[in-house]
Structures are given as structure tokens and as C-alpha cells.
Amino acid sequence: MLRPASTRWFEVLCPRRESVRTVTELARTGAVEIEIRDRVPADFLVQHLSEGLGAYDLLRSRYGRYWDRGRLRRKTLVESPDVVLERALARIEAWRHEADPLIDILQSCEEELTRLKWLAQVIGKIRDSTLDFGAVARSGPVLGTFCAVLPKDADPHLPDWVIPRQIPWGDDYCAMILGPRDRLDAVKHLVASVKGRVIERPPWLKGDARDSLARIGARREFLSTRVVHLKSELDTLFDEFDLSDTLGEVAGLAWFADHVGCLERAGEHLCWITGWTDDLRGERLEAALESSRTRALLRLTKPPPGKRPPQILDNPPWMRPFELFARAFGVPGGDEADPTPVLLVVVPLLFGYMFGDLGQGAVLVGVGLWLQRRWPEARLMVLGGVSAMVFGILFGSLFGREDMIPALWMHPLQDPVTLLAVPLIFAVALLSLGHLLSGLSALWRGELKRWLLQDLGFLVLYLGLIGMVLRPGLGWVAVAGLVWYLGGAFLVHRVLIGGLAAIGHLLESGMQILANTLSFARVGAFALAHSSLSVAVVTMADSAPLWAAILIMVLGNVVIILLEGLVVSIQTTRLVLFEFFNRFLRGTGRVFRPLPVPPAVVQEAA
Structure with missing residues (x-):
């Protein structure tokens, strides 16, 4: 216990087409740090897929919130990365064709729900005040109104031809603004320029404050139900296009590209996976390779000349x-x-x-x-x-x-x-x-x-x-x-x-x-x-x-x-x-930095 232990050098020989899956399984143990030997031919297994992986990252940033509702399954990756990525992008594109109209409607409903939430708060503040919201609702066609919520220290320099009526609003400044309808857009831009929020009354909202709150409540209930149905339809599409398997496979490829990049070539069809492990007997690595049914050979051996092993603290x-x-x-x-x-x-x-x-x-x-x-x-x-x-x-x-x-x-x-x-x-x-x-x-x-x-x-x-x-x-x-x-x-x-x-x-x-x-x-x-x-x-x-x-x-x-x-x-x-x-302590040891755990997905049943 008093002397730190040195990690061991491991080498795994596996087919090139199975190398990504093999590295992924080894990384799940949390016990490997990849390092290739000096002056050996490098094999950048997914470098040629950078354009496709970049397209996947863009799709992920746009649709990730809808994909995360599903459960990703980790299948045995028996096909080459090229085939996996090409099939995945094609399947995602087909899913997009069906999902985009639903997503547009969903986002519109969510945005309207947010606007109505803020509008209900504004009307709730003025319900018992002297401000006649019924008169506000009847304004037009020459005059128009909107509500602005501004940071307390903001000064949008409102023009003289508008009339602001302040509404109590906690630490922020809130006002109902009345002015010529055809010139209010310029005022809205001023509010937005100081990071304020513009809250507008929808055309269908009529009546006094109490009637308006009742109408808003009914509309929000309808929209909430609609949102639930739309999300259910998107979940159905997720299953119909089998995105659970597709995204699980591509997530593994993206992880490999980010954290590994290249391995050591061992011929036309084979490659070496080399590096350091804190599994000093190799038992966890053997178990991971065996459970994943990879065709790989593992050995623990002496490190190459000039390689400095990371140190680990070997304590109970x-x-x-x-x-x-x-x-x-x-x-x-x-x-x-x-x-x-x-x-x-x-x-x-x-x-x-x-x-x-x-x-x-x-x-x-x-x-x-x-x-x-x-x-x-x-x-x-x-x-x-x-x-x-x-x-x-x-x-x-x-x-x-x-x-x-x-x-x-x-x-x-x-x-x-x-x-x-x-x-x-x-x-x-x-x-x-x-x-x-x-x-x-x-x-x-x-x-x-x-x-x-x-x-x-x-x-x-x-x-x-x-x-x-x-x-x-x-x-x-x-x-x-x-x-x-x-x-x-x-x-x-x-x-x-x-x-x-x-x-x-x-x-x-x-x-x-x-x-x-x-x-x-x-x-x-x-x-x-x-x-x-x-x-x-x-x-x-x-x-x-x-x-x-x-x-x-x-x-x-x-x-x-x-x-x-x-x-x-x-x-x-x-x-x-x-x-x-x-x-006595100088801290001169090399830190062991194991590969991060790959994306958390659901293991496919055997």
C-alpha cells in the first residue's frame, strides 16, 4: 500500500471492422487508457467519416431533445463504421421527413403556451387594479397595445408618442404600452434591445380581465393536451424508424471519434488496441471481451521502450x-x-x-x-x-x-x-x-x-x-x-x-x-x-x-x-x-486517465 502501483501495458489484436466495438467494450470497464506505440503505422478508422459524423452532430443538436425521450439500444456492431453511419443518416433523414411537420406544430404550441403563461401573469396583476383591460382589448384600429417586461435597471428610451402604464412586477419593470398601432414595432425593437420581453394580446382574446383569464386557461389546457398527443406521435415515429438501434450505434462511433481517433494497424484486416490498464490481472478486460463476443486476443506484457506507465494508488x-x-x-x-x-x-x-x-x-x-x-x-x-x-x-x-x-x-x-x-x-x-x-x-x-x-x-x-x-x-x-x-x-x-x-x-x-x-x-x-x-x-x-x-x-x-x-x-x-x-512527496507520477465511459444505452437482450 505504501508504494504506488504501475499500470500494465495491454495489447488487444482484433479485426479492423470490430475495432470500434472492441474499444467501446474495453472503455466500459473504466480501466483502459489508449496509447499507441511509437513509430508504428496509425490507422485512423473513422477519420474519413468526419463529414458524416459532423452531419450527425448537427442533427443531434437540433433533434436531441426528441431523441432523448427514447431508449437507445446497444447492438453488437458487426458491420463496418461506413455502413453503420450511412444507414443511420439515411434512416434519420427518412424520420425527419415525417417528424418535421409534427415538430413545427409542437414548437408552435409550446411557444404559444409560454406567451399565454406570461400574459396570464400580467392580467392577473391588473385584474383588481383601476386599469380597464376590457378597454385595452377593444383598442384599435388606430391604437394598439402590448406589455413589456424589462430588467429593473434597463432604460429603453421610450418615445414620447407612447403611453406606458406600470404594472407591479417584483424586481423587474413591467408596463402596458399604448401607442399608434403602425409604429409599435419600433417600440418592440427598443424593448428587445435591452433584453426585455414583449408580451402581446392575441386577437381572439376579448372581454375584461376575468373573462380573459378564463379564455387563456381554456386555451392553455387545449394546447397542453395537444402537446402530449404530438409527443406521443413523435415517440411512435421513433419506434417505427427503429431509431433506438440506429442512434445507439452512431453514438458509439461519435464517442470513438472524439476520444480515441486512431489505433495501430496490424495488417490489411487487423489492428492493435494498445495502452495502459489498472486491471493488473486483466480479469475485467477478459470478462468485457468475452461478454461482448468480440473476436479479440488480449495480452498483458512489458511496455515498449521509452513508455512511462501511469501510477495508481493501490489501497483498499x-x-x-x-x-x-x-x-x-x-x-x-x-x-x-x-x-x-x-x-x-x-x-x-x-x-x-x-x-x-x-x-x-x-x-x-x-x-x-x-x-x-x-x-x-x-x-x-x-x-x-x-x-x-x-x-x-x-x-x-x-x-x-x-x-x-x-x-x-x-x-x-x-x-x-x-x-x-x-x-x-x-x-x-x-x-x-x-x-x-x-x-x-x-x-x-x-x-x-x-x-x-x-x-x-x-x-x-x-x-x-x-x-x-x-x-x-x-x-x-x-x-x-x-x-x-x-x-x-x-x-x-x-x-x-x-x-x-x-x-x-x-x-x-x-x-x-x-x-x-x-x-x-x-x-x-x-x-x-x-x-x-x-x-x-x-x-x-x-x-x-x-x-x-x-x-x-x-x-x-x-x-x-x-x-x-x-x-x-x-x-x-x-x-x-x-x-x-x-x-517526502513530490507528486512526480503520471496520472492514469482512463477512457470516459461510452454513451449510456440499454444493452440488447441476448
């Missing part, structure tokens, strides 16, 4: 949420240690120490358990909450109160020195562990001798300096570490200038690790802040009547959980990334 599922921290820093290289197993302990300890409360920690556990079904990373909240509960028992804190359960260790505000000192001791242990992990990386790189001669001496020097603070008699350890480091640097470089550079590095690294150590004092400081805020809430509650005390305790704990939870999470992340990781 319950540990993977903690990979979030390492991935934020970059993927560890093959010669770097994966800190995930260490973070399984470190992150909850840091979080719980700063957020120690039994009740508030239980709330985080409950929320984390509820969220982890949709967001696996919420397990971090669960473990952080468990740690907060443990420290809450040690600190004797339950929803901010320290008078309900006994403290098994201490009350933070009663012993602030110990509370601040413990994180510093923890920092020394954690930073030393980080230094040892750098030694593990040196072992994997074949540089263990250099690390033992020089870097291990630096670790001894650091521990010696820390020991001097606790016990002045341990100064000899720091001296031994300094001699060890300088002597090792001379043995490694064997030149004077190399030794001088090592001294400069020693000064820089020494100042850095001391700053890293002192930075952990913030853990105790935030633990004190959390306790102080809880005491403030409890003090206010104790001085208030019972009903107010309950309200203060509930709202106070909600604020503490939200505010302190966010702040403590940020501080934990900062300490891990910038104080711990910089001891």
Missing part, C-alpha cells in the same frame, strides 16, 4: 477517501511513498483534537453516514466525527457543556499549556515519519546510501535540537547529527563546493523544518478556540430563560459545527499538504 476501498490529499498534491511517482495509510490515522487525530466534543462529533458522524451513499469522500467526515467524539470524552465536552460528563484527560481551558504542547510533540513524530518515508523513497530509487550518509544525519540533528529543549543534557545528540550530516555530505560530494552547498541546504532545511514544527501549534490554538466558543454559548444559555436557553444551545451548536468544522477541515488539510508532504 475503505481507505480510498484519504487518497484525496495525495491527489491534491499530485500522483506519487513509482519511487515515492503513498501517504494514504498514514493519513488514515493522522487526519482524524488532527481534526478530532481541534474539534473535540462528543455531541458535535456524533452529529458529524450522522451527517457523514447519510452523505457517503452519494459521496464516498464523506467517510472522512465519519472518521473525523468519531475522533471528535473520542476527544470529546477526553475533554469532558458534550454539545459545548463541560459539566455533564467527566473529563478523562483535561478541560482545554484549564490546562492550555499542555493543550498547546501536545501538538508540537505530535509534529516532531509526524515530521520524523515524513523524513523516514523520504528514506524509503531513496531505497526505491537506489539512493539509500546517500540518504544514510546525509539525510539521516539531518534527522538526528533535528531530533537532537528538539531534545535539547526538553533536556539540555541531550545536546550531544544534535552535535552528533551535525557531524554526521557534514561528514556524509563530504563523502557524497567529495569536493569543497559540494560541501559548502550542503551547508547552505542544511541551513535552509533546518529553518524550514523548525517552522513546520511550530506551525502545528495552531492545532492547540484551534482546540482552545473551539472550547472558548462553546463556553461562550453555554454562558449565554445559562443566563437566559429555559426556552431561550434551549434555542441558544441549538443555534450555537449549529454555528459551531458549521464554522469550526469548516475552519478545522481547512487547517487539517493545510498541515497535511504543506507541513507533512513536503518532507
